[in-house]
Amino acid sequence: xxxxxxxxxxxxxxxxGEVEELELDEELVAQRIGGAGITSHLYAQYQDEDPIVLxxxxxTGTLVPASSLAVATGKSPxTGTLVHAPLTQYAGQELKxxxxxxxVIKGTAPEPVFLWIHDGIADIxxxxxxxxxxxxxxxxxxxxQMGDELIQVLGAGPAAExxxxxxxxxxxxxxxxxxxxxxxxLAAKKVKLxxxxxxxxxxxxxxEDFLAGCLELLKAVKAGAWGGRQGLGELGAALGYxxxxxxxEPKLHRHHAAFNTPFAYLxxxxxxxxxxxxxxxQADEPGxxxxxPGALGALKALGLNVEEAGDILKACxxxxxxxxxxxxxxxxxxxxxxxxxxAALEDISGPVEGLSGPFSTWAPLGLAPDxxxxxxxxxxxxxxxxxPIFMLMAPELSEDKLVELAALGTELEITTxxxxxxVEAIAG
Amino acid sequence: xGIKIDPLKCIACMACELACGYHRDDAFALLxxxxxxxxxxxxxxxxxxxxxxxxxxxIARPEGLEVKKIGAAEEDSGGGDASAKPMLLREAxxxxxxxxDGPLCxxxxxxxxxxxx
Ligand code: SF4
Ligand code: SF4
Numbered sequence: 044x045x046x047x048x049x050x051x052x053x054x055x056x057x058x059x060g061e062v063e064e065l066e067l068d069e070e071l072v073a074q075r076i077g078g079a080g081i082t083s084h085l086y087a088q089y090q091d092e093d094p095i096v097l098x099x100x101x102x103t104g105t106l107v108p109a110s111s112l113a114v115a116t117g118k119s120p121x122t123g124t125l126v127h128a129p130l131t132q133y134a135g136q137e138l139k140x141x142x143x144x145x146x147v148i149k150g151t152a153p154e155p156v157f158l159w160i161h162d163g164i165a166d167i168x169x170x171x172x173x174x175x176x177x178x179x180x181x182x183x184x185x186x187x188q189m190g191d192e193l194i195q196v197l198g199a200g201p202a203a204e205x206x207x208x209x210x211x212x213x214x215x216x217x218x219x220x221x222x223x224x225x226x227x228x229l230a231a232k233k234v235k236l237x238x239x240x241x242x243x244x245x246x247x248x249x250x251e252d253f254l255a256g257c258l259e260l261l262k263a264v265k266a267g268a269w270g271g272r273q274g275l276g277e278l279g280a281a282l283g284y285x286x287x288x289x290x291x292e293p294k295l296h297r298h299h300a301a302f303n304t305p306f307a308y309l310x311x312x313x314x315x316x317x318x319x320x321x322x323x324x325q326a327d328e329p330g331x332x333x334x335x336p337g338a339l340g341a342l343k344a345l346g347l348n349v350e351e352a353g354d355i356l357k358a359c360x361x362x363x364x365x366x367x368x369x370x371x372x373x374x375x376x377x378x379x380x381x382x383x384x385x386a387a388l389e390d391i392s393g394p395v396e397g398l399s400g401p402f403s404t405w406a407p408l409g410l411a412p413d414x415x416x417x418x419x420x421x422x423x424x425x426x427x428x429x430x431p432i433f434m435l436m437a438p439e440l441s442e443d444k445l446v447e448l449a450a451l452g453t454e455l456e457i458t459t460x461x462x463x464x465x466v467e468a469i470a471g
Numbered sequence: 472x473g474i475k476i477d478p479l480k481c482i483a484c485m486a487c488e489l490a491c492g493y494h495r496d497d498a499f500a501l502l503x504x505x506x507x508x509x510x511x512x513x514x515x516x517x518x519x520x521x522x523x524x525x526x527x528x529x530i531a532r533p534e535g536l537e538v539k540k541i542g543a544a545e546e547d548s549g550g551g552d553a554s555a556k557p558m559l560l561r562e563a564x565x566x567x568x569x570x571x572d573g574p575l576c577x578x579x580x581x582x583x584x585x586x587x588x
Contacts, residue, residue, distance in 0.1 A: 047499075104489075104499060105489075105499050106486070106489060106490065106493065106499070106579060108581075133485070133510075136485070136489075140500070140501070179514070192511040193510070193511060215513065216513065216514060242500075242501070242502055243500065244496060244498050244499065244500035244502070245498055245499040245500065246498050247497075247498060247499065250493075250497050250498070254493065258578060258579070261578075261579060261581070265581065273482065273582070296516050297482075297516055297518075297533075298482050299482055299483055300482040300483060300484035300581070301484070302484065302485055303484055303485060303486045303489060303579075304484055305484070305581035306581075307482040307484070307582075311516040313516065321479065321533040321534045322533070322534040323512065323515060323517045323534075324515045324516070324517065326515075327514065327515070328514055329514075329515060329516075330516060332513070332516070
């Protein structure tokens with residue numbers, strides 16, 4: 044596969060401690076496009092060895108607006124079914140530039156390991172002291188060990204290691220869109236984390252027309268309903284969270300976007316020091332990035348203030364717990380005081396009610412007119428590698444335009460019929 | 472007139488960095504960009520943008536702009552961010568002189584944090 048690709052799949056056999064490299068067949072891309080289209084294909088191919096398959100979408104890491112997404116496909120310990128966990132922030136672009144389009148992680152390692160994916164090389168390394176470490180410590184340690192602070196880490200925390208169904212596949216120190224317990228699934232394979240760094244280059248078939256198409260889409264998006272708006276407060280208001288902006292105000296620091304995503308739906312809660320100050324904070328760990336806006340909304344709905352909710356998000360992030368699941372489980376058990384929730388984190392587990400289907404409601408249903416259109420948008424986002432939250436905000440990123448760009452970028456015959464078939468295959 | 476950056480508007484999306492890489496390589500890559508988001512202090516939520524110009528390194532920190540003459544920036548390795556160092560090896564901003572539509576980084580920034588007077 045020549046364009047928008049590194050032309051490589053890593054198949055990591057944990058039991059044997061071996062890595063096989065395969066080419067990414069153009070024919071496969073012409074049929075399944077990319078992202079969840081191909082991760083689900085690879086999952087089926089290696090199904091007997093219970094794989095977790097990581098991959099970026101065909102348009103991930105390009106100038107197509109919202110090109111932030113990587114997908115982790117595997118069997119959810121919570122639902123027992125095949126799921127696609129959305130990973131945004133900078134995880135998608137790093138994976139896309141890592142020299143591998145897809146990474147199949149199969150079997151179970153005899154001893155704890157971590158995976159080091161960089162510049163077209165995939166290594167299995169002993170986890171050593173990383174095993175058992177809390178998430179933030181593990182992130183610092185692996186970056187120090189590899190000597191690169193920009194390494195993106197997809198990892199499991201102590202919660203996942205002890206077998207909690209709420210063990211999330213984290214992105215660096217922060218929450219991801221994994222509400223399926225794929226952190227637990229990773230830890231069960233004795234893999235602590237996947238460290239990714241990419242400095243690759245993606246060729247584009249028709250680069251000028253592709254760029255023009257990207258710029259046109261960005262213009263359309265900026266003129267759309269969410270153009271000129273930013274932040275968690277706006278997102279929460281659209282989701283009907285009562286007085287959300289005012290509730291956030293005492294702790295909200297800066298807005299953040301996922302990679303090349305025009306709406307900044309991520310935000311940082313500064314829990315220590317003045318959230319209005321812009322100089323570098325003195326404290327080493329003054330707050331938490333809200334990686335799952337819905338989790339924050341759910342904690343607010345329990346009656347907590349923003350400081351309490353921030354403390355819980357931070358504790359969940361360090362333990363590697365899915366905070367949305369935590370809020371749901373606590374609500375179900377009648378645990379609503381901040382101190383009681385913090386105490387419950389020690390041994391919290393599932394089940395989490397109401398999970399179904401292959402896509403994460405981390406991208407809120409409330410942003411779509413109905414469930415069927417939500418599912419359709421999710422499928423398209425997970426195939427092309429576009430930010431699922433932003434895809435719900437921007438109908439301008441239409442299926443026709445994305446198909447057109449996919450064809451321009453690759454010179455393959457990718458059509459709306461191709462997309463239709465892939466959507467049907469992954470969304471049912 | 473060079474590129475200007477308003478670090479407080481910036482949402483760290485890296486679109487400018489990707490655009491500049493495209494301008495250099497006619498492909499998608501980040502290694503040659505002369506405008507780079509520094510984002511290694513994520514735990515402190517401290518981020519900004521660095522731009523390499525012909526004679527200087529413009530460091531747009533959230534608390535304000537700093538312009539370092541290239542010679543001084545080389546000596547002062549403790550002053551910039553870690554990601555600023557390899558910047559010195561990159562080509563300087565040429566304002567996308569080969570593009571009819573002008574600077575690509577400005578065109579892709581979703582929040583007008585990169586601009587020209
Ligand atoms: S104007 Fe062009 S060369 Fe200069 S920083 Fe922007 S994209 Fe790069
Ligand atoms: S494109 Fe704009 S918002 Fe995005 S990183 Fe660059 S300056 Fe910041």
